[in-house]
Amino acid sequence: MVYLTRIERFNAAHKLFVPAWSEEKNKEVFGKCANKNWHGHNYKLHVTVKGKPDPVTGFVIDVKVLSQLIKDVIIEKVDHSNLNLDVDFIPKGILPTTENLIIAFWKELSPKLNNCELHSIKLYETENIYAEYFGE
Amino acid sequence: MVYLTRIERFNAAHKLFVPAWSEEKNKEVFGKCANKNWHGHNYKLHVTVKGKPDPVTGFVIDVKVLSQLIKDVIIEKVDHSNLNLDVDFIPKGILPTTENLIIAFWKELSPKLNNCELHSIKLYETENIYAEYFGE
Amino acid sequence: MVYLTRIERFNAAHKLFVPAWSEEKNKEVFGKCANKNWHGHNYKLHVTVKGKPDPVTGFVIDVKVLSQLIKDVIIEKVDHSNLNLDVDFIPKGILPTTENLIIAFWKELSPKLNNCELHSIKLYETENIYAEYFGE
Amino acid sequence: MVYLTRIERFNAAHKLFVPAWSEEKNKEVFGKCANKNWHGHNYKLHVTVKGKPDPVTGFVIDVKVLSQLIKDVIIEKVDHSNLNLDVDFIPKGILPTTENLIIAFWKELSPKLNNCELHSIKLYETENIYAEYFGE
Amino acid sequence: MVYLTRIERFNAAHKLFVPAWSEEKNKEVFGKCANKNWHGHNYKLHVTVKGKPDPVTGFVIDVKVLSQLIKDVIIEKVDHSNLNLDVDFIPKGILPTTENLIIAFWKELSPKLNNCELHSIKLYETENIYAEYFGE
Amino acid sequence: MVYLTRIERFNAAHKLFVPAWSEEKNKEVFGKCANKNWHGHNYKLHVTVKGKPDPVTGFVIDVKVLSQLIKDVIIEKVDHSNLNLDVDFIPKGILPTTENLIIAFWKELSPKLNNCELHSIKLYETENIYAEYFGE
Numbered sequence: 001m002v003y004l005t006r007i008e009r010f011n012a013a014h015k016l017f018v019p020a021w022s023e024e025k026n027k028e029v030f031g032k033c034a035n036k037n038w039h040g041h042n043y044k045l046h047v048t049v050k051g052k053p054d055p056v057t058g059f060v061i062d063v064k065v066l067s068q069l070i071k072d073v074i075i076e077k078v079d080h081s082n083l084n085l086d087v088d089f090i091p092k093g094i095l096p097t098t099e100n101l102i103i104a105f106w107k108e109l110s111p112k113l114n115n116c117e118l119h120s121i122k123l124y125e126t127e128n129i130y131a132e133y134f135g136e
Numbered sequence: 137m138v139y140l141t142r143i144e145r146f147n148a149a150h151k152l153f154v155p156a157w158s159e160e161k162n163k164e165v166f167g168k169c170a171n172k173n174w175h176g177h178n179y180k181l182h183v184t185v186k187g188k189p190d191p192v193t194g195f196v197i198d199v200k201v202l203s204q205l206i207k208d209v210i211i212e213k214v215d216h217s218n219l220n221l222d223v224d225f226i227p228k229g230i231l232p233t234t235e236n237l238i239i240a241f242w243k244e245l246s247p248k249l250n251n252c253e254l255h256s257i258k259l260y261e262t263e264n265i266y267a268e269y270f271g272e
Numbered sequence: 273m274v275y276l277t278r279i280e281r282f283n284a285a286h287k288l289f290v291p292a293w294s295e296e297k298n299k300e301v302f303g304k305c306a307n308k309n310w311h312g313h314n315y316k317l318h319v320t321v322k323g324k325p326d327p328v329t330g331f332v333i334d335v336k337v338l339s340q341l342i343k344d345v346i347i348e349k350v351d352h353s354n355l356n357l358d359v360d361f362i363p364k365g366i367l368p369t370t371e372n373l374i375i376a377f378w379k380e381l382s383p384k385l386n387n388c389e390l391h392s393i394k395l396y397e398t399e400n401i402y403a404e405y406f407g408e
Numbered sequence: 409m410v411y412l413t414r415i416e417r418f419n420a421a422h423k424l425f426v427p428a429w430s431e432e433k434n435k436e437v438f439g440k441c442a443n444k445n446w447h448g449h450n451y452k453l454h455v456t457v458k459g460k461p462d463p464v465t466g467f468v469i470d471v472k473v474l475s476q477l478i479k480d481v482i483i484e485k486v487d488h489s490n491l492n493l494d495v496d497f498i499p500k501g502i503l504p505t506t507e508n509l510i511i512a513f514w515k516e517l518s519p520k521l522n523n524c525e526l527h528s529i530k531l532y533e534t535e536n537i538y539a540e541y542f543g544e
Numbered sequence: 545m546v547y548l549t550r551i552e553r554f555n556a557a558h559k560l561f562v563p564a565w566s567e568e569k570n571k572e573v574f575g576k577c578a579n580k581n582w583h584g585h586n587y588k589l590h591v592t593v594k595g596k597p598d599p600v601t602g603f604v605i606d607v608k609v610l611s612q613l614i615k616d617v618i619i620e621k622v623d624h625s626n627l628n629l630d631v632d633f634i635p636k637g638i639l640p641t642t643e644n645l646i647i648a649f650w651k652e653l654s655p656k657l658n659n660c661e662l663h664s665i666k667l668y669e670t671e672n673i674y675a676e677y678f679g680e
Numbered sequence: 681m682v683y684l685t686r687i688e689r690f691n692a693a694h695k696l697f698v699p700a701w702s703e704e705k706n707k708e709v710f711g712k713c714a715n716k717n718w719h720g721h722n723y724k725l726h727v728t729v730k731g732k733p734d735p736v737t738g739f740v741i742d743v744k745v746l747s748q749l750i751k752d753v754i755i756e757k758v759d760h761s762n763l764n765l766d767v768d769f770i771p772k773g774i775l776p777t778t779e780n781l782i783i784a785f786w787k788e789l790s791p792k793l794n795n796c797e798l799h800s801i802k803l804y805e806t807e808n809i810y811a812e813y814f815g816e
Contacts, residue, residue: 013149013176030329041177042177194775194777288466401414487583490579
């Protein structure tokens with residue numbers, strides 16, 4: 001079993017804000033991340049699949065195919081977007097934290113992989129913060 | 137003459153959108169950067185000062201003092217902000233491109249430096265795009 | 273289960289030197305790392321916790337809280353320190369290798385986490401050397 | 409159990425080309441990677457071993473010893489090489505994809521480690537593509 | 545005057561080998577870089593232009609236009625190529641050292657820029673080696 | 681004229697402490713950098729030379745020769761050293777700040793270069809602090 005990872009990037013706006021709470025409670029819990037006019041990040045996304053390398057091509061998956069799939073399924077929708085408002089596969093009422101984003105990305109990407117299996121989704125929000133999800 | 141650089145970071149939302157233009161013309165010129173719901177970046181800011189090292193301390197400037205000044209004058213106002221809406225020192229009608237941001241930062245920071253001179257402001261918008269300004 | 277990581281940094285001096293050995297034996301085993309006048313590193317520390325994201329906030333843990341905890345418990349004591357002499361929670365007689373540091377950090381940090389569990393501590397000593405510990 | 413990683417680098421040429429196929433089929437499957445005149449990469453290799461730190465030295469393994477072993481067994485043979493033509497331990501007929509390289513590296517390195525065990529081999533082909541192997 | 549930089553990447557094979565010299569002399573001067581079967585690198589290219597930001601768009605140049613121009617004029621020809629054999633704009637008899645590559649890139653790119661001026665071409669051959677050219 | 685840069689690294693201890701001052705004044709001016717038991721850094725050194733590429737080899741200078749010279753003249757003496765105590769070419773009474781180190785490195789390296797000229801010495805003390813010197 002070999003684990004193959006492709007990294008893609010996107011830039012997006014978001015805010016952490018629970019509409020059911022007062023502005024004060026949002027500021028208290030989320031600090032500057034609750035700024036009503038949004039802020040944003042350069043996100044860096046690691047997608048890892050696992051499988052046995054094909055005996056002829058030596059590929060677990062053709063990494064160009066994996067890259068295109070990630071772009072079609074995820075990047076196309078999140079790049080230069082507002083993660084609270086613009087992305088159809090992020091359920092309304094779900095805050096776009098790094099944790100929730102990778103669970104949503106897993107649900108989109110996992111069923112579309114053939115011949116190899118999704119192993120993990122890792123997402124850097126900044127150089128110093130990242131989250132990882134293994135599907136359960 | 138020694139050149140000393142301090143790097144600081146901030147995360148912000150923006151869009152590139154000329155209100156006097158139609159939505160179509162904005163899309164045509166700015167592409168996805170014109171998304172009306174904003175997008176955002178992790179910005180990385182290099183501030184370079186120049187001077188002669190003090191014969192006793194060996195400092196052009198105490199880098200902790202420089203860091204605090206950059207935070208007070210710039211980062212405090214732009215971090216977790218919307219660069220089109222929230223920043224008092226970015227003139228209305230000026231689009232927050234990397235180029236325009238560094239000119240605005242220079243105007244804020246340059247007069248507040250004592251004993252050493254501002255040499256350059258460099259700003260990374262993404263890993264692959266940066267702009268630099270030397271004050272003229 | 274989602275794994276969330278926060279990275280913090282510190283700068284410290286150390287040496288690898290067993291007092292019970294001769295200077296020759298120390299040089300033979302540890303090479304330049306045994307220099308009696310110390311050397312030092314910019315350390316980069318990854319702390320990974322695991323848990324289920326809160327259904328309202330979307331947080332495994334508020335990353336600002338995690339960052340402050342790491343600073344209070346570890347960084348405050350090791351930053352700009354001498355790892356052989358200055359750190360109360362590193363037992364005397366234990367050399368401050370990357371391996372031993374992460375075990376000591378785990379013991380300090382693990383009992384202080386609420387609502388989520390410590391998963392791993394990873395420490396870069398240089399760009400090319402790191403060690404990781406999962407608590408057992 | 410502590411996991412210790414050493415990173416080494418090498419620069420090499422390769423192409424992805426199945427001799428039994430036509431040039432057209434090679435282009436179709438491998439795209440520009442099939443260029444008959446080769447292309448190349450700066451590879452970055454992570455070797456992770458696991459073990460219990462020695463109670464006196466604090467080492468799972470002396471990282472200088474690990475580094476020298478990786479250089480002797482792998483880097484010496486692959487650095488500034490053509491991975492399709494020059495490396496005795498890559499079987500003829502096996503394409504030098506990232507996946508196949510790490511399996512070949514594992515077979516070379518694993519039997520030569522004493523007192524600690526090989527845990528994983530990870531190889532970056534570019535900043536955005538890496539593969540990892542755990543020996544089975 | 546603002547300086548704007550766009551970074552692009554390419555992967556290529558090359559060797560440093562003077563055909564008029566014996567194999568021994570080539571090995572003596574170029575070491576492992578003279579390997580007759582080639583080696584290769586992940587190159588990282590910084591292209592810096594200078595100009596006055598447009599008062600409406602805030603652009604020295606639209607960075608997407610600059611990126612496309614670099615791809616059309618340079619990357620398309622050098623990516624996944626053999627720099628000694630495949631690139632029409634590198635004169636025969638000119639070794640593809642980092643120094644010679646940036647001079648050749650300058651000649652291709654400089655005449656194709658409108659409304660702003662090429663300021664510098666910087667090329668990383670490895671993480672630890674780069675060369676820069678300012679056109680004279 | 682082409683500018684060629686080689687990066688080398690070293691790890692060292694130091695403190696910022698003026699012996700003529702009280703411990704209080706040292707703490708006041710230098711903060712944690714004055715810790716009497718030292719601290720340390722992974723330093724990253726950029727050495728840039730300039731010259732005309734040789735028409736046959738394409739080299740401003742053979743980068744392996746430049747690397748060996750930097751190692752012989754600087755790295756050998758500063759790596760795994762105490763910069764206040766161990767380095768013969770840093771004058772006593774001169775604090776080993778980043779600013780003073782690059783001036784001292786310039787004096788050592790500049791006279792030993794043949795056929796090309798030293799252009800600049802740049803030194804990173806941390807990821808976020810660097811200083812650069814052009815010889816005057």
